[in-house]
Amino acid sequence: MLQITCPWCGPRDAVEFHCHGEAHIARPEKPHEISDAEWGDYIFFRKNPKGVHFERWTHDAGCRRWFNAIRNTVTDAFIATYAPTDPIPEIPTDDQGDA
Amino acid sequence: MARSARLAEGGRIDRSKSVRFKFNGESYQGFKGDTLASALLANDVHLIGRSFKYHRPRGIMTAGSEEPNALVQLGEGARTEPNIRATQIEIFEGLTARSQNCWPSVGFDIGAVNSVLSRYLPAGFYYKTFMWPASLWLTYERFIRKAAGLGQAPTEPDPDRYAQHHAHCDVLIAGGGPAGLAAALAAGRSGARVILADEQNEFGGSLLSDAEAEIDGAPALAWVGAALEELRALPEVTILSRTTVTGYYDHNFLTAVERVTDHLDPDAAPPNTPRQRFWKIRAKQTVLAQGAIERPLVFAENDRPGVMLASAVAAYIQRYGVLPGREIVVFTNNDSAYATARLAARAGARVHLVDAREQPPGPLLAEMAALGVETHLGCGVVGVSGTKAIHGVDIAKLTEDEKGLAGPPLQVSADLIAMSGGWNPTVHLFSQSRGTLRYDETLASFVPDKTPQKARCAGSGNGAMMLAECLREGFEAGAAAARDAGFTVETPESPDAPALLDSPPRQIWTVPTVHPLGQGKRKHFLDHQNDVTAADVHLAAREGYLSVEHLKRYTTTGMGTDQGKTSNINALAILSEIRAADIPSVGTTTFRPPYTPAGFGAMSGQAVKDLFEPERGTPMHPWHLANGAVFEDVGDWKRPRYFPRDGEDMHAAVQRECRQVRETVGIMDASTLGKIDIQGKDSGRLLDLVYTNLFSSLKPGRIRYGLMLNEHGMIFDDGVTTCLGVNHYHMNTTTGGAARVLNWLEEWLQTEYPDWEVYCTSVTEQWAVATLSGPKARDVLLAVAPEMALDSDSFSFMTMREGVVAGIPARVFRVSFTGDLSYEINVPARYGRALWEALMAAGAPYAITPYGTESMHVLRAEKGFIIVGQDTDGSVTPRDMGMDWIVSKKKEDFIGKRSFARPDTAREGRKQLVGLLTEDPTFVLPEGAHLVSAVNPAPPMPMIGHVSSSYMSPNVGRSIALGLVKDGRNLMGRQFQVPLMSGRVETVTITEPVFFDKDGERSRG
Structure with a gap:
């Protein structure tokens, strides 16, 4: 079972969390002014990288707060977790969460 | 005997x-x-x-x-x-x-x-x-x-009980042989929290079966005893015997099964003790010291009872005082089995030693000669006589290319074969940790290479086959693990242990016999548990299953409860011979957890029967139980489905309940409805964002029905929201949607609009709710709330009043899900049952009836009110539901609005909500049945829609149904066919989805 560090509660078992897919997708400010293609991109298209991935998570069985995580999808290593309002942390060049 | x-x-x-x-x-x-x-x-x-x-x-x-x-x-x-x-x-x-x-x-x-x-x-x-x-x-x-x-x-x-134990430690050590004990000593001395687990009843591993082993000039078991004594004195060290580490999962999460009382008579086991304990361990570091398993030799008829691993024969002699045969043939390709020959001869057996090698080390041969052991060099066992027991063994000289016999077989009398094909490090846990393996030519086996997890291997499980090496690796791994877990410790000096001979083996992966492989009666077994033979591997390869993963699935070798512990390497090696490729390039399959089978009992622990899943009951639940309610599960909630009276089945009870509500009054427990208290200066802004209609204009005391959509424009929840005061709202959600909706609100507030000031609090369990519904609802309420003005001018439809009901402070919401005059009376949860009983008493003159979810469904369907999740399925827009009226034209934006303009959402002819009336008014369509325009003799038939809700309605006096039909609103009055599983074909007419009180006068009256 993964162990995930909630920015507010600390390390907890993955059963307390849910993953909500790719992070840092802002809702368009004026949805009615963008094209169908742009809107479709917003609601449907997500990255599925092999390697470093930015994700949204919630600590449902804990503080019920949302946060972002940087996870290596190959190794499941969590490189960083941070609040939605925090700037995106820099990924240390020597820690890509590789095996 | x-x-x-x-x-x-x-x-x-x-x-x-x-x-x-x-x-x-x-x-x-x-x-x-x-x-x-x-x-x-x-x-x-x-x-x-x-x-x-x-x-x-x-x-x-x-x-x-x-x-x-x-x-x-x-x-x-x-x-x-x-x-x-x-x-x-x-x-x-x-x-x-x-x-x-x-x-x-x-x-x-x-x-x-x-x-x-x-x-x-x-x-x-x-x-x-x-x-x-x-x-x-x-x-x-x-x-x-x-x-x-x-x-x-x-x-x-x-009948037994099982326990679960969650543990955290600095260093988990799997295996309590010499390497594991050394690792535990090194880590334990640092003060680190150490868990040492071994599957056996005693610690010592291979040393338990090796009476001759010495450490620092003394019997090795004396060292084991001293090590255990020291470990027991360390307060942070937990020692678990009879405990198998069964699984290595992500982020150093491991599971172990402790067999607490399995070795005792169950009727005499100590009281209040679980039979087994399932450990879930999060370890900062692990040391895997699982040891090694001897490799069988693949020779003809090698599965007969009496064919054993040489090390097992040694274990039976030394650990259990049993000599399993009197005439023993030891068949080996390496030095280690000579110890077995020696032990067997000394114990009184007549021993033949068959070594595939031409020139084993001289000292070993001299020892065999001294013990009277007859040696057969460059030979192999090529046949076994006997089926249920061995009575003879065929020994023959092998050709240099190992493919055939260089001479006629010699039969010797024997009742036991002790075989050794070398040793395989036990890499199961390492492999489960996603570790990669490396092929070791000397061992002719795989050893641990790299793992993304915080794991180390030590001892023979790491390829170190000599005792002194095992001890040294154990001490080093234990100390290093403790250091990586944040402790300071020196690596202890490793004790001395005499080295044994370890000359190169002659690796023969398939020992030939008198006939070619697979062409005679003699079978060469590879995987004894799954009955896979060497010939099966050849056959699979001939049929094109050349990948090791295909071979595994096709022949089942390496599968099953033993996960290929004895068979894997032999199968890979034979496949690599067939492919003329080296073993590393053929690769290996992954070992799966559990290492040995783990019972469901241990994995379930206490979570069985009533404790399997939490159940939620409302404050009125005991009343429902006492009054014979039949319950249904809605999420975790137990909701009364109907309240049968003497002799009534569900149909009779529901028909009676539905009639009574429309005639006088009924009462329903609506406490399970989701309730969210919303406060803060941006509350109205949030509601305008998540609902399709306008809420920020709602005045205190007023209620509005709302639909929530996702960004795809599809309905995902509905409910009413009440303005309690300035910037203060009470939101109702569906029973099943309560948690989902709260998360939805929080998602937008926390991730997209963190600058908005809104506080959402779940109050579902803080309020008990009794819903009075029916023409006499007002009379019943008046009887228990004499001070409330209930006339329609003072308390109109879709408003909320606070007051005192049955002496209890209450919020009364005048909304209706039945289409009849209704009051949803909310009181603090602890008064729920008192309120319920007061209303039942006040309703007695009107023959008030409690009704359950089934009647609620019928009543709302009579009115064409939808149930999200039953009449919708995540692909339905408000327009599809005929609910354009609730979609604001004024609001520039709300969640889902932009998707209405997408071509597929905007197109004509989508599935739309309609009413369906059967030709036979007594026939109730099954929900999920499909509508077709013409019935073909056999499927497929183009499907134009499906039935989403279907009931017998006592108030309409016939069966009614709702359904989603392509372009349904343009098909009013048209007839279609519904072919059923039974073979019956029912004709239905498309109608408006409202069957009762079409003008809606009854709820407003």
């Missing part, structure tokens, strides 16, 4: 404690400290069971958890357990076990006809034979299961 194979002295058994047990109904005697396997061997019982596919007689091959053959059905009745390895069961007084996979008895087994028919049961037999027609597969499978099968599951509830 057969002879006793028990030696006069020696072993770690307690000869003062005699233990009686039964095997296949026969009574036998053993000693405390015996396993079932050692006790049976002591009684000269070699035939234990029948094999999985061919039903060949099988005996005991090993002395440990790697046993593929000697699987037994343990215990009787509710406590019976299949597939237990006889080599791991510690015997206790009164133990019973029997052979499995045979009928009527292990000696005479009807299924053994499969062995005669084996030419017709090749690799992939099941795939080839039982493929078509698919409808017969169920029949085939029942036959196969009965014929093959691996024991029987108990049919009665498990």
Whole structure:
């Protein structure tokens, strides 16, 4: 079972969390002014990288707060977790969460 | 009575404690400290069971958890357990076990006809034979299961209790042999929290079966004793015997099964003690010291009872004081089995030693000669006489290319074969940790390479086969693990242990016999548990299964409960020979958890029966129970479905309840409806964002119905929201949607609009809700709330009033889900039952009836009110539901709005909500039934819609249904067909989806 560090509660078992897919997708400010293609991109298209991935998570069985995580999808290593309002942390060049 | 194979002295058994047990109904005697396997061997019982596919007689091959053959059905009745390895069961007084996979008895087994028919049961037999027609597969499978099968599951509830234990530690050490003990000492001395687990009843691992081993000039077991004594004195060290680390999962999460009382008579086990304990361990660091498993040799008829691993024979002699044969052939390709020959000869057996090598080390040969052991060099065992027991062994000189015999076989009299094909490091846990393996040419086996997890390997599990090396690696790994976990510790100095001879082996992966592989009667078994032979691997390769992963699935080698502990390397090696590729390039399959089978009991722990899943009941729940409610599960909630009176079935009760509500009044427990308290200066802004209609204009005391959409424009919840005061709202959600909706609100507030000031609090369980519904609802309420002004001018539809109801402070919401005059009376939860009983009493003059969810469904369907999740399925827009009226044209934006303009959402002819009336008014359509325009003789038929809700309505006086039909609103009055599973075809007419009180006067009155 993964162990995930909630920015507010600390390390907890993955059963307390849910993953909500790719992070840092802002809702368009004026949805009615963008094209169908742009809107479709917003609601449907997500990255599925092999390697470093930015994700949204919630600590449902804990503080019920949302946060972002940087996870290596190959190794499941969590490189960083941070609040939605925090700037995106820099990924240390020597820690890509590789095996 | 057969002879006793028990030696006069020696072993770690307690000869003062005699233990009686039964095997296949026969009574036998053993000693405390015996396993079932050692006790049976002591009684000269070699035939234990029948094999999985061919039903060949099988005996005991090993002395440990790697046993593929000697699987037994343990215990009787509710406590019976299949597939237990006889080599791991510690015997206790009164133990019973029997052979499995045979009928009527292990000696005479009807299924053994499969062995005669084996030419017709090749690799992939099941795939080839039982493929078509698919409808017969169920029949085939029942036959196969009965014929093959691996024991029987108990049919009665498990009488035992199991516990679960969550633990965190700095260093977890799997394996308590020399390397594991050394690692525990090094880590434990640092003060780190250490868990040391070993699957056996005693610590020491291989040393328990090696009376000659020495450490620092003293018997090795003395060192083991001192190490344990030191570890027991360390307060942070937990020592777990009879505990198998079964799984290595992500982020250093491991599971272990502790067999707490399995070695005791269950009727005499200590009270208040679980039978097994399932450990879930998060370890900062691990040291894997699982040891090594001896590799069988693949020779003709190598599965006969009496063919054992050489190390197992040594273990039976030294640890259990049992000499399992009197005429023993030791067949080896390396030095390690000479110890077995020596032990057997000294114990009084007549020993032949067959070494595949031409020139084994001189000192070993000299020792054999001195002991009177006859040696056969450059030879192999090429045949075995006897089926249920061995009585002769064919030995022949092998050709240089190892493909054939260089001379005629010589038959020697023998009753036991001790084989050694080298050693395989036990890399199962390392492999489970996603570790990669590296092929070691010297060992001719795989050793651990790299893992993404915080794990280290030590000892023979890491390829270090000499005792001194094991100790050194253990100390180093333990110290390094403690340091990486944040502790300061020096690596202890490693003690001395004499080195043994370790000259190169002659690796013969398939030992030839008198006929080519697969062309005669003699079989070379690779995977004894799954009955896979060397010829099967050749066949699979001929048929194109050349990838190791395909080979595994096609032949089933390496699958099953033993996960290829004895078979894997041999199978890979043979495949690599066929492919003329080296073993590393052929690769290896992944070992899966659990290392040895773990019972469901241990994994479930206490989460069984009533504790399996939490149940939620409302404050009125005890009243419902006392009044005979029949419940249904809605999420975790237990909701009354209907309240049958004497002799009523569900249909009768629901018809009565529905009629009573429309005639006078009914009462429903609506406490489970989701309730969210929303406060803060941006509350109205949030509601305008998540609902399709405008809420920020709602005045205090007013209620509005709303639809929530996702960004795709599809309905995902509905409910009413009330303005309680300035910037203060009370939101109702569906019962099932409560958590989802709260998360939805939080998602937008926390991730997209963190600058908005809104506080959402779940208050579902803080309020108990009784809903009065029906023309007499006002009269009932008035009787218990005399001070509330209830006339329609003072308290109109879709408003909320606070007041006192039955002496309880209450919020009363005048909304309606039945279409009749309704009041949803909310009181603090602890008054819920008092309110309910007061309303029942006040309603008595009007014959008030409690009604459940089933009647609620009928009543709302009469009105065409939708249920999200029943009449919608995530692909339905408000427009599809005919609810354009609730979608604001004024608001520039709300969630889902932009998607309305997408071509697929905006197109004509989408599935739309309509009413459906059957030609036969007494017939109730099954929900989910499909509408077609014409019935073809056979499927497929183009489907134009489906039935989403369907009931017998007492108030309309006929059956009614709602459905989603393509372009349905343009098809009013048209007729379609509904073909049913029964063969009946019902004609339906499309109507408006409102069947009762079409103007809606009753709810407003």
